[in-house]
Amino acid sequence: MMERTMATRAAIADIRALKARYFRCVDEKDWTTLATLFTSDATMFFPEHQTAPVSAREAIAFIATALTGGVSIHHGHMPEIALTSSTTATGIWGMEDRIHWTFSLSGGLGLEWLHGYGHYHEQYRLVAGAWRISTLKLTRLWSRTMKPARQT
Structure with missing residues (x-):
């Protein structure tokens, strides 16, 4: 087992804080700050809604549209x-x-x-002294949704 050096512990703490900011920015709909959490060449992939990874910029635009009129709660x-x-x-x-x-x-x-469970699979890169997400893939194990009832 690899020894946990102070540098390793610090990097892991920084990555945990990065992901916490990701969840907060999505829930607060802070798209500008969210975009800063990714490398310039980052990709995101949501297999439920896409057939292949897209740029973080495109994915953030999708998330912003999908959450219009919504309140989200994300937990990692x-x-x-x-x-x-x-x-x-x-x-x-x-x-x-x-x-x-x-x-x-x-x-x-x-x-x-919508209520779901699953896993984020990610890669990170240290850029100019700060950890950033370079790839993100969300896989769902379970989700339940409800469509609005039709009004007459």
Whole structure:
């Protein structure tokens, strides 16, 4: 087992804080700050909604549209973070999310609510002294959704 040096512990703490900012920025709809958490060449992949990874810029635009009229709560749990070099790392995070849209504005997904569980699979890179997400893939193990009831 690899010895945990002070530098390793500091890097893992920084990556944990980076992911905490990711969740907060999504829930607060702070798209400007969210964009700063990624490397310039970062990709994101949501297999439920995409057939291939897209740039972080495109993915953030998708998230912003999907959350229009919604309130989201994202939780990240039990991170498995491994440094692969002094400037790269990988991580897997257990996750749970809940999203509730107002009835009149059901966002880009056309739902009233969504509740899901799964994992974020990520790669990180140290850029100019700060850890950034370079790849993000969200896999869901389970999700339940409800479409708005039709009004007459």
